[in-house]
Amino acid sequence: MTVPFAIDHGATAVQGDLTVPADAAGVVVFAHGSGSSRHSPRNQAVAKTLQDNKFATLLFDLLSRDEEAADAAGGRLRFDAGLLAGRLVRAIDELARHDPVRGLPLGLFGASTGAAAALRAAAERPDAVRAVVSRGGRPDLAGPALAGVTSPVLLIVGARDRTVLRLNEEAGERLAGPWELLVVPGATHLFEEPGTLERVAEAAASWFTAHLG
Incomplete structure (x- = not known):
């Protein structure tokens, strides 16, 4: 079952898609990278693997359509980790009150600059965020917030990146909690090489199964 999901952040509304499989064991919120969206084939592929492993997934756009259009040239907003993390925190808070995922353990999956937003959100909501996975992320952009992340974190990076x-x-x-680094052989930043994205999805599913179960 997939339903629309929207949050208001100030004067801006951002859109998402919430997919809930039967007997969901947890919910994973995706934080997309720079220049991406909830329609990204890579994130949708990872989300499908998580759904097959009984996790609900929320793919939503951290920027509105108007912001994406305005940001296309300069790219200022897509690198504003504070702004993106604020919207992610709002989504986390909304999900805590949203049927049918109310009460499910929650994890975050961040890609590229979205990983920084995910880590900042984990630092702001340590009781809500049980685990984080980063794919080709820029965790360095989370800055001082890294020291406040106590959730288990899996950092997945391509060997050629x-x-x-x-x-x-x-x-x-710099992370305060447990973390692991998974280096995927032969992969570049976007994990476009055969089999590499599947490795990411399998690792993410295993990480969330271990920490959200």
């Missing part, structure tokens, strides 16, 4: 790999290694050392 060397700069981002270094940033993840450095950011991981």
